[in-house]
Amino acid sequence: DQQVKQNSPSLSVQEGRISILNCDYTNSMFDYFLWYKKYPAEGPTFLISISSIKDKNEDGRFTVFLNKSAKHLSLHIVPSQPGDSAVYFCAATPTGTASKLTFGTGTRLQVTL
Amino acid sequence: DGGITQSPKYLFRKEGQNVTLSCEQNLNHDAMYWYRQDPGQGLRLIYYSQIVNDFQKGDIAEGYSVSREKKESFPLTVTSAQKNPTAFYLCASRSTSGGYNEQFFGPGTRLTVL
Numbered sequence: 001d002q003q004v005k006q007n008s009p010s011l012s013v014q015e016g017r018i019s020i021l022n023c024d025y026t027n028s029m030f031d032y033f034l035w036y037k038k039y040p041a042e043g044p045t046f047l048i049s050i051s052s053i054k055d056k057n058e059d060g061r062f063t064v065f066l067n068k069s070a071k072h073l074s075l076h077i078v079p080s081q082p083g084d085s086a087v088y089f090c091a092a093t094p095t096g097t098a099s100k101l102t103f104g105t106g107t108r109l110q111v112t113l
Numbered sequence: 114d115g116g117i118t119q120s121p122k123y124l125f126r127k128e129g130q131n132v133t134l135s136c137e138q139n140l141n142h143d144a145m146y147w148y149r150q151d152p153g154q155g156l157r158l159i160y161y162s163q164i165v166n167d168f169q170k171g172d173i174a175e176g177y178s179v180s181r182e183k184k185e186s187f188p189l190t191v192t193s194a195q196k197n198p199t200a201f202y203l204c205a206s207r208s209t210s211g212g213y214n215e216q217f218f219g220p221g222t223r224l225t226v227l
Contacts, residue, residue, distance in 0.1 A: 004155070006155075009153075032213055034215055036218075041201075041221065041223065042220055042221065043117075043119075043203050043205075043218030043219050043220050043221050044156070044203070044218045045218070046215040046216070046217065049213075049215060051213070089155060089156070091156075095213055099144065099207055099213070099214075099216065100158055100161065100171065101146075101156070101158070101216060102158075103148075103155030103156040103157070104155050105153065105154055105155045106155060
């Protein structure tokens with residue numbers, strides 16, 4: 001039973017354009033969501049997060065949108081750069097539960113020149 | 114430099130042997146976590162600890178054991194009871210003060226069972 005789903009295993013975007021990575025969840029108890037970026041053979045690096053009391057959070061080129069009614073969130077990267085090429089994981093947790101994160105399966109983003 | 118270290122980077126083990134993966138953090142974080150990643154899958158939680166001398170099972174704890182004798186250290190033992198131990202293992206830590214805080218990850222240990 002996959003509670004966090006990233007249905008697109010891969011995405012290719014041209015440099016300078018917008019990258020949109022999607023994530024869906026099924027557990028209504030999740031109220032905090034995070035995006036991590038991961039290079040091969042390295043640990044994930046935290047990118048941005050959003051609480052369920054918000055519907056948008058921005059940090060530089062990265063914006064996360066949350067649609068609670070649809071149980072959907074998305075990560076927008078504008079403009080995309082070659083260094084953004086990596087695997088992006090969506091994660092979710094109910095707060096107050098020791099922050100046990102449930103991860104999606106990841107989306108591999110390739111930013112082409 | 115504050116951070117999380119995992120050693121070794123690569124580990125090979127013969128079937129039937131126990132092996133211990135090291136995780137150390139100098140971030141003064143109370144909570145620590147162990148995940149495993151398999152190809153094409155997300156990270157799955159093995160064990161976690163919110164305080165010294167206390168830990169709880171995650172979603173896939175069978176065949177693993179941990180200890181938390183010091184705040185800085187959270188070693189993971191992969192026992193011979195683990196059916197498919199070959200994977201990439203990631204340790205993480207988190208501050209538990211001041212509201213929600215994200216988990217910081219170490220560089221990982223790739224375990225291969227021969």
